[in-house]
Amino acid sequence: MKKSLSNIIFMMTLSIGTIISISSNNWLGAWMGLEINLLSFIPLMNNLKNSMSTEASLKYFLVQALASSILLFSIIMMSLNNNNMFNINDINIFNWILNSSLFLKLGVAPFHFWFPEVIEGLNWFIGTILMTWQKLAPMILLSYCVSFNYLNSIILFSIFIGSIGGLNQISLRKIMAYSSINHMGWMLSSFLISNYYWFIYFLIYCFLSISIISLFLKFNIFYINQAFNLMNFSPILKFIIFCNLLSLGGLPPFSGFFPKWIIIQNINSNFLITFMVCLTLITLFYYIRIAYSAFLINYSILKWCLNINVYPNISLYMNFFSLFGLTILVIMYSIY
Structure with missing residues (x-):
């Protein structure tokens, strides 16, 4: 009871820290909000019964503390510009340093070295927060x-590393981590168009990630071979799990293709969009490699297993939108 109450308090503090960061009108306030967010997230990660989560929380703390120090340094140096101490080239360098500190907090390539390892040591619930909510404040800043x-x-870099890094992985947590790095590259590319498109992409990415991770969390799946073991249990479950992976990879006609479609239509650089699409096909390759045997190989199924309700209603609605929501989104986009 005490542990659940403390977790609720930490979750509230986590949300407050993010809100302080995105609503602050100065960089010092934004930095304080990020620190509040960090200090409330570390206790949620730490689990004394699991040495891997303790190691992951320590790695996360060291990396985020380094990024916060670099961010504070760049803020101080840029604030000294009010006294005209630096020329325009120095200001650009400090701006790049500030950007690098936020990229390090996001875990995008080439600052991604900590992200898959931290995700590997966490449970699905905390890992989902790290892949979704924890991206919000640094992206807005x-x-x-x-x-x-x-x-x-x-x-x-992000799209390349996110595509290549997941090829030789058997851990679903690392596959989701490299997929997140790939999606971060697409989200950052939406900055070239408008913040409105970034927000659409972020919402759809969060929804797709939560919908598929809810299945992994319910059935306690962490590795690819565990997902294959479910194939003897329910063919409907098999279909939903792997179609969600394809949706997360951005394969049409699933909902995950919609935000990529928007970015492809609006980016002016032909080289950039060609590079992004070609490398994202590699991401689809390792998703299809997982789903291929599940879709095309027959399994012996016990009749009594088919009558067991293994799928919660709320997850059914979420995954229905993930699989068939592209039609709804296209209608909404055409009206807009």
């Missing part, structure tokens, strides 16, 4: 000061 010349290289 980044939209205030992003350097577009620097941004293009980060986009290319």
Whole structure:
């Protein structure tokens, strides 16, 4: 009872820290909000009964503390510009340092070295928070000061690393982590268009991630072979799990294709969009590699298993939108 109450308090403090960051009118207030967010998230990660979560929380703390220190340094140095101490080239360098600190907090490539390892040591619930909610404040702060010349290289690195890194993985947590890095590259590319498109992409990404991770959490699945073991249990469950993976990869006609479609239509750089699409096909490859045998190989199924209700109603609605929501989104987009 005490542990659940403390977790609720930490979750509320986590939300308050994010709100302080995104609503602050100065960089010092934004930095304080990020620190409140960090200090409330560490106890949620730490589990004394699991040495991997303790190691992950320590890695996360060290990396985030380093990023916060760099962020504070860049804030102080840029504030000294009021006295005209630096020329325009120095200000650009400090702006790049500030951007780098936020990229490090987001875990995008080439600052991604900590992200898959931390995700691997967490349970699905905390990992979902790290892949969704914890991205919100740094992304909004980044939209205030992003350097577009620097941004293009980060986009290319993130999509490349997110695509290649998941090829040889058997852990679903690491696959989701590299998929998150790939999606972060697409989200950052939406800064080249409008913050409105970034927000649409972020909401759909969060929804798809939560819908598929809710299945992994319910059945306590952490590795690919555990997902295959469910194939003997329910063919409907098999269909929903792997179609959600394809939706998260952005395969049409699933809902995950919609935000990518918006970005493809609006980005002016042909080289950038070609590079992004080609490398995202690699991400789809390792999703299809997982789903291929599940869709095309027959399994012997016990008749009594088919009558067991293994699928919660709320998850059914979420995954229905994930699989068939593209039609609804296209209608909404055409009306807009």
